[in-house]
Structure formats: structure tokens, C-alpha cells
Amino acid sequence: xxxxxxxxxxxxxxxxxYQYLVNHRDVVSPGSVRSYEYALRDIVAxxxxxxxxxxxxxLIRVGVENLYTSVNVNNGADKREILEEAFKYALSLVNDLxxxxxxxxxxxxxxxxxxxxxxxQLSPNNDSKDGGTGQLINQELxxxxxxxxxxxxxxxxxxYGSVGTMNFINLxxxxxxxxxxxxxxxxxxKVLRKLARYLASxxxxxHQGKGGSRVFKALDxxxxxxxxxxxxxxxxxxxxxxxxxxxxxxxxxxxxxxxYRIDLDKxxxxxxxxxxxxxxxxxxxxxxxxxxxVKLMDIVLCLDTSGSMKEFSGAYMKxxxxxxxxxxxxxxxxxxxxxxxMVLFNFRADIxxxxxxxxxxxxxxxxxxxxxxxxxxxxxxxxxxxxxIILSKSNYPNKHIICITDGRTVNASSCIKEAVKLRRMxxxxxxxxxxxxxxxxxxxRLSKIGNGLFIKINDISNLDxxxxxxxxxx
Numbered sequence: 001x002x003x004x005x006x007x008x009x010x011x012x013x014x015x016x017x018y019q020y021l022v023n024h025r026d027v028v029s030p031g032s033v034r035s036y037e038y039a040l041r042d043i044v045a046x047x048x049x050x051x052x053x054x055x056x057x058x059l060i061r062v063g064v065e066n067l068y069t070s071v072n073v074n075n076g077a078d079k080r081e082i083l084e085e086a087f088k089y090a091l092s093l094v095n096d097l098x099x100x101x102x103x104x105x106x107x108x109x110x111x112x113x114x115x116x117x118x119x120x121q122l123s124p125n126n127d128s129k130d131g132g133t134g135q136l137i138n139q140e141l142x143x144x145x146x147x148x149x150x151x152x153x154x155x156x157x158x159x160y161g162s163v164g165t166m167n168f169i170n171l172x173x174x175x176x177x178x179x180x181x182x183x184x185x186x187x188x189x190k191v192l193r194k195l196a197r198y199l200a201s202x203x204x205x206x207h208q209g210k211g212g213s214r215v216f217k218a219l220d221x222x223x224x225x226x227x228x229x230x231x232x233x234x235x236x237x238x239x240x241x242x243x244x245x246x247x248x249x250x251x252x253x254x255x256x257x258x259x260y261r262i263d264l265d266k267x268x269x270x271x272x273x274x275x276x277x278x279x280x281x282x283x284x285x286x287x288x289x290x291x292x293x294v295k296l297m298d299i300v301l302c303l304d305t306s307g308s309m310k311e312f313s314g315a316y317m318k319x320x321x322x323x324x325x326x327x328x329x330x331x332x333x334x335x336x337x338x339x340x341x342m343v344l345f346n347f348r349a350d351i352x353x354x355x356x357x358x359x360x361x362x363x364x365x366x367x368x369x370x371x372x373x374x375x376x377x378x379x380x381x382x383x384x385x386x387x388x389i390i391l392s393k394s395n396y397p398n399k400h401i402i403c404i405t406d407g408r409t410v411n412a413s414s415c416i417k418e419a420v421k422l423r424r425m426x427x428x429x430x431x432x433x434x435x436x437x438x439x440x441x442x443x444x445r446l447s448k449i450g451n452g453l454f455i456k457i458n459d460i461s462n463l464d465x466x467x468x469x470x471x472x473x474x
Contacts, residue, residue: 006044006047006048007040007044009094009098010040010043010044010059011040012094012097013059013063013087013090013091013094014036014039014040014063014090015090016089016090016093016094017063017067017083017086017087017089017090018030018031018036020085020086020089020090021071021082021083021086024082024086026073026074026077026082027071027072027073027074027077027082028072028073028074029070029071029072030071031067031070031071032070034070035066035067035069035070035071036066036067038066038169039062039063039066039067042062042063042065042066042169042173042177043058043059043062043063045177046058046059046062046177046178047059056091059087059091060084060087060088060091061180062176062177063083063087064080064083064084064087065173065176065348065350067083068080068083068348069347069348069379069382071083168307168346168347168375168376168377169375169376170305170344170345170346170348170350170372170373170375170376171192171199171305171344171352171371171372171373172342172343172344172349172350172351172352173344173348173350174195175188175191175192175195175352176350176351178191179191181350181351181354182351182354183354184356185353185354185356185361185364185365185368186361186364188352188353188368189364189367189368192367192368192371196371199371199373204373204375205371205373232455232456232457232458232462232465232466232469233455233456233457234453234454234455234456234469234473235444235447235453235454235455236453236473237447237448237450237451237452237453237454249289249290250263250266250287250288250289250290251287251288251290252283252284252286252287252288253283253284253286253287253288254283254288255283257288261288261289262286262287262288262289263287263288263289266287267285267286267287270285270286270287271285296337296338296396296397296398297336297338297339297396297398297399297400298338298339298341298355298390298391298394298396298398298399298400299333299338299339299340299341299400299401299402300340300341300342300343300387300390300391300400300401300402301326301329301340301341301342301343301401301402301404302342302343302344302345302349302380302383302384302386302387302401302402302403302404303322303326303342303343303344303345303372303404304345304346304378304380304403304404304405304406304407304434305319305344305345305346305372305373305374305375305376306345306346306347306374306375306376306377306378306405306406306407307346307374307375307376307377308374308378308406308407308437309322309374309406310374310375313459313460313461314461317374318374318406318434318460319372319373319374321460321461321463322372322404322460322463323369323370323372324464325460325463325464325467326369326467327366327369327370328464328467328468329464329467329468329471330358330362330365330366330369331362331366332467332468332471333358333471334358334359334362335359336358336359337357337359338357338358339355339356339357339358339394339396340355340356340358340365341353341354341355341356341387341390342365342368342369343383343386343387343390344372345378345379345380345382345383345386346374346375346376346377346378346379347376347377347378347379348376348379348382349379349382349383349385349386350386351386351390352368352372353365353368354390355390355394377410378405378407378408378409378410379409379410379411380403380405380409380411380415380446381409381410381411381412381414381415381417381418382411383403384401384403384415384418384419384422384429385418387401387422387427388418388421388422388425388427391422391425391427392425398428399425399426399427399428400427400428400429400430400452401422401427401428401429401430401450401452402429402430402431402432402452402467402470403429403430403431403432403443403446404431404432404434404463405431405432405433405434405438405443406433406434406435406437406438406460407437407438408437408438408439409439409442412439412442415442415446416442416445416446416449419445419446419449419450420449422450423449423450423451427450428450428451428452429446429447429449429450429451429452430447430450430452430453430454430455430470430473431443431444431446431447431450431452431453431454431455432455432456432457432463432466432467432470433454433455433456433457434457434460434463435457435458435459435460436458438456440456452470453469453470453473455469455470
């Protein structure tokens with residue numbers, strides 16, 4: 001059975017989904033034509049590449065994710081629940097229709113569709129050692145070079161049907177076509193490695209060895225250069241009392257120690273003693289408290305992967321510099337007991353990985369970060385929503401989001417609503433504005449509502465400083 005038959009089956013399902021949404025009392029808008037086009041491409045790619053498993057379950061999950069941003073519902077209505085109901089209704093309708101018209105179509109125990117979309121086409125080769133998740137070879141495509149070419153063509157259609165437009169699939173969205181968005185990071189790394197050569201062949205990633213790109217050797221020198229003028233500006237909204245710390249000891253004052261760490265009682269005693277002895281004061285008489293780092297913090301890093309990140313900053317692409325800065329940030333966090341999640345957003349936000357201990361999974365985080373590529377529009381509100389979903393399940397005492405963007409977003413009013421929801425949850429929110437194209441007023445307002453930091457950097461080469469500054473500010 002050819003891919004056209006699979007595409008025809010999915011098109012029938014999507015058309016019924018549209019009809020269901022049009023007639024639903026809580027649906028204001030059933031979604032754009034483009035969102036349905038990309039849902040079709042994503043589902044077809046998922047079936048051809050993954051193989052095996054429950055086809056209907058994957059169809060529903062991938063379809064819901066594609067339509068979620070585009071469909072609008074009344075306030076108070078559960079959009080995801082409505083979409084899932086729409087797909088279940090559509091599948092039952094199409095399956096009933098096909099069973100009446102063609103005896104070859106029926107459903108087996110696991111929900112795999114046979115006949116025109118047969119088990120031999122959709123199930124993985126049982127002799128394969130790769131397993132079901134992220135399966136790249138199935139019986140329909142064969143096992144030779146022709147199979148690889150066909151798979152490459154499927155992925156090419158997924159990407160380049162949308163290249164240069166607002167709806168360009170980011171890395172997180174691609175991975176989540178094959179695994180659950182909250183799957184363990186090691187499972188996502190396995191799938192990513194299978195797809196890596198295709199990403200590189202389309203020019204989305206540089207061809208590089210395991211050790212990473214050599215172009216970043218010069219970045220260390222850039223990081224050591226002093227900040228000039230207004231290259232990095234910070235607005236602080238965070239009160240230190242919001243983050244519980246405890247004193248581990250005291251020591252002498254060192255140049256650069258902040259004033260709030262000075263132990264006034266002990267320092268005053270030293271001043272009185274020196275005055276009584278008629279001796280001059282020195283820095284040795286100033287006593288500074290040593291505080292322990294916050295031990296349990298869940299951090300969600302939201303990274304803008306829109307098309308503007310393809311632009312160059314000096315000799316390097318913005319996205320390449322951002323990836324290196326994120327790797328440095330991950331290494332910094334590995335010295336703490338923090339957990340880190342990562343959300344990528346362009347026209348839509350998706351979870352690259354959920355909450356994991358940085359100390360334990362630093363290698364997987366670094367590896368995944370190096371595969372990120374840019375393209376598409378900007379939707380900060382959806383990124384904050386995904387971060388909220390992640391943190392709503394966290395039992396850590398401190399929850400924080402840091403959002404990095406170099407452009408303006410759609411749905412600015414929705415961003416404010418999400419920031420308010422986060423504040424009610426006790427989540428802090430910091431924003432990093434890169435360059436002069438961002439909506440500074442909006443980002444500063446988000447940080448103020450989120451009781452975090454607003455950091456403006458003129459050049460993305462300062463991103464590593466901004467990320468560590470945000471952590472230290474907390």
C-alpha cells in the first residue's frame with residue numbers, strides 16, 4: 001500500500017474532525033486551513049517513520065498538538081478534551097464507513113488499521129533491532145537504500161512544505177511526533193540520533209563530530225571581554241526573601257561581595273573593638289555570611305527558535321551562539337541539585353525534555369541542545385503555557401521560568417494572562433530580550449508580574465552571562 005492511501009485515510013479523519021468542531025457549541029473557530037495541512041503531514045510522517053504501536057493513539061496525539069494553537073474555544077472550555085473527542089468521533093465515523101464499503105478494512109486488538117492501511121504497511125519489521133519508538137524502517141518501505149530515501153522524502157516534505165513560512169516545525173515538535181512529550185530524556189535522545197542525519201542533510205544542522213563544532217573556540221574569548229555600554233541591562237523584580245536560603249558559615253569580606261550578605265552584628269562588634277583599641281578598620285573586620293544555594297529548584301528554559309535566529313551575529317549564526325550558551329548554562333546548573341526542563345517555541349511551543357536532574361543527565365541535555373535549529377514565527381504565550389503544564393506537576397518548593405527571545409510575539413495579551421496564572425502558582429518568571437527587535441515593554445511587564453528579572457542584551461554573545469546572572473539573581 002502506498003503512502004497516498006495512508007494520506008487519504010488521514011484526510012478523511014481530519015475532514016470529520018473539522019465538521020465536529022464546526023458544530024460544537026463551545027468552539028469559536030475550528031482552526032486554520034494551514035493547521036490541518038500540517039496535521040496531515042505530521043501524522044503521515046509519524047506513521048511512516050515510527051511504525052508499530054497504536055496508530056489511532058498517535059494520530060490523535062499528533063493531530064491535537066497541530067490543531068491546538070489554531071482552534072479557539074469559549075472561556076472555561078477544555079480545548080484539549082474537545083479536540084480529543086473530535087478525533088475519536090472522526091476515527092469511529094471513518095472506520096464505520098470503511099467497514100461498510102470495504103471488507104478489507106478492520107481493526108485488530110491493538111487498534112491498528114488493516115486493509116487499505118494495512119498492518120504490513122504500518123507495523124515495524126519484527127526482525128528489526130531498533131524497536132517501535134522512532135522506527136525508521138518498516139515493511140512497506142523495505143530495508144535497502146530505497147527505504148532510507150523514502151523516509152528522507154517524508155521528512156523533507158514535513159519541513160520544506162513549511163520552510164520560509166510561520167509554521168515551521170521545531171525540533172521538539174518533530175521529536176514529539178514519535179514519543180510522548182514527557183518521555184524520559186534518554187528515550188528522546190535515542191529518537192534524535194536516528195533523525196540526526198536527516199536534519200544535517202537538509203542543512204538544518206552543521207555536519208560536526210561528536211565533540212561539537214570548532215567555531216566556538218573563539219566564544220570563550222568573547223565571554224571574557226568586558227561588557228561595554230548598555231550591552232547588558234538588568235531590571236530586578238525579585239526579592240531575595242522569596243527564595244529560602246540558610247547560612248553555612250561566615251568569612252572575611254572579598255571585593256565584589258553584595259552588601260546584603262554582610263553580617264551587621266559581627267561587623268559592628270569588630271568596629272567597636274577596633275575603635276576601643278584605637279586601631280584602623282580593614283576589610284578583615286567586615287564579616288560576610290556564606291549562604292547555601294537553593295537546593296531544590298525546577299527551572300524551565302523557554303528558547304525562541306524562530307526564523308530570526310538564523311541571522312548572523314558577527315561570524316556566527318545566532319542559534320549556534322545560543323546553543324553554546326545553553327550548554328554553558330547546563331554545565332553551571334550541574335553543580336546544583338536543580339532540575340531543568342526545556343521548551344522550544346516558534347509559531348508553536350513544544351517540550352524538548354521534561355524535568356530531569358541536571359547533575360545526572362547533563363550529557364543527554366548537552367547532546368539534545370546541540371541539535372536545535374531555527375525557523376518559523378514567535379509564540380511566547382504558548383511557551384509559557386507549556387512551562388506552566390510542566391511545573392503544575394512539580395513538587396519542588398521553588399519553580400522558575402526563564403524565557404529567551406529575539407523578536408516580537410503573537411498574542412501579547414495571552415502572554416499576560418499566562419504570567420498571571422504562573423504568579424498564582426508561585427512560579428517566578430524572568431525574560432531575556434536579545435537585540436532591538438523584541439517587545440521590551442511586554443517582556444519587562446512579564447518579568448514584573450513574574451517577580452523575576454528582565455535582562456536586555458544587545459548582542460547574543462552575552463547570553464551565557466545573562467543566563468548565569470538570572471540564576472545568581474535568584
